[in-house]
Amino acid sequence: MGEKLSQFWKASDQKESEGKLILPRQKDAEDEIASYASINGGDPAMSCVPCVGIASRSYVNCPTCQGTGRIPREQEKQLVALIPYGDQRLKPRRTKLYVCLAVTICLLMTSLSIFFLFPRSITVLPAGLNASSIGFNATTTSIYLNMTNVLNITNNNFYPVTVVQLDIEVLHQSLVIGKTTMKTLLNISPLQSGQIYYMVASRILDNNTYNICTWTKIKVHNVLLHIQGTLTCTYLCHSEQLAFENYQYVDCRGNATLPHPLHHPLL
Template sequence: MGGKISQFWKTSAQKESEGKLILPGQLDAEDEIANYASINGGDSATPGMLGAGILRRSYVNCPTCQGTGRIPREQEEQLVALIPYGDQRLKPRRTKLYVCLAVTICLLMTSLSIFFLFPRSITVLPAGLNASSIGFDVNTTSIYLNMTNVLNITNSNFYLVTAVQLDIEVLHQSLVVGKTSVKTLLNVSPLQSGQIYYMVASIISDDNTYNICTWTKVRVHNVLLHLQGTLTCTYLCHSEQVAFEDYQYVDCRGNATLPHALYRRPP
């Protein structure tokens, strides 16, 4: 009987000691759960309620703190704030709108820049003879011909074009009888036209041509001349040469070609 009583008292003492060992462990576990919940959920709920809610659910250990829920004080500055995946701050509503608007504006600006800055043709068109003077040399049967011609320049670009130099050659029967080079600074405004006056002195040394121009029995005294030229233009720090040519009939009987009103021949 005494053995049974001692065994009962022993069992009660063991139970008490086991309870003392279990309670601190439970308190520590609840404390760790409360601390872990306070880190992730804030101070809106009490530690007991959070611990009870977490214990009812399945949970996994913190992968960054080795399951203890605590970190050393020296690592306090290394904490990283975690935002839930469903947070609205990660899903801005107008991101696609802003991106599409920025891309549209960039494409529009690029298209406009290409449209206005793309080089277009510079049209150079001879406007014909404006005036001429004739001289004859009986000893050498040569004809001295001075011509003043007009050149039309059309700028089809949306920026200023400057004509800086004009080179002209006059040919008679495939022979160069005169040439000139004119330095000019003609500014042609965007989508506008301009004119250049240039004079060429030619010497024609041909007996047949001399006879045609001096014989009174011949009613028509015309000389066919072939003009070839190159106009150098600059725009947007770029230089371009535009070539042109023209055929002209010049009255070589006398100074019959006087200055006249300018006109533009159709292309």
């Protein structure tokens, strides 16, 4: 009987000691939660508390806020917030679509700009004689030739071209017999053509040419002239000079008028 009483007292003492060991631990955890909530200055139920339990001793305070949950106002724009790598905000759905669309639009606009603004040739084509008048001076055996020629200009660009000046030289047997400079302002629309009429007064001092033009026994009275010219055009704040030349026969026996209508090229 005595042995049973001794065992009972030992078991009761053991349970009491175990209860004393367990209760203080729970009290310590509750004190930590209450102290953490009091530091944050809010309701313990609404505050962020560290994990309490088996790993309650394996945490440290945030080095920025020192466990208070608040940062100084002067550091508001200096700190960086960390976002998890798997956050959906870092993976927008249509980023590739927007980037590809922007690149495509830029390439298309660049290609169109190059296509329409790329300089193309301006064609200058002499159309020949339009009218002429002849005069003779028997004393000096000279020939006075006034002729009006036609010049066709074709604009192959997608923007307008302006003709501002025309310089002409007329040569006979490698000698300059006439010059003219004409200031003009001819606007040629994109992919269109225009005409310029210019007159040159020439004087031929050659006995053989005088005899050919005045000899009645000869049925053909033609003089070969070499015409050289320079056409100055402006477009897109740029100036360009276009050179051209032409050989033409002029009847030096009498006056002539030969109209030359403009022939538009096929586009």
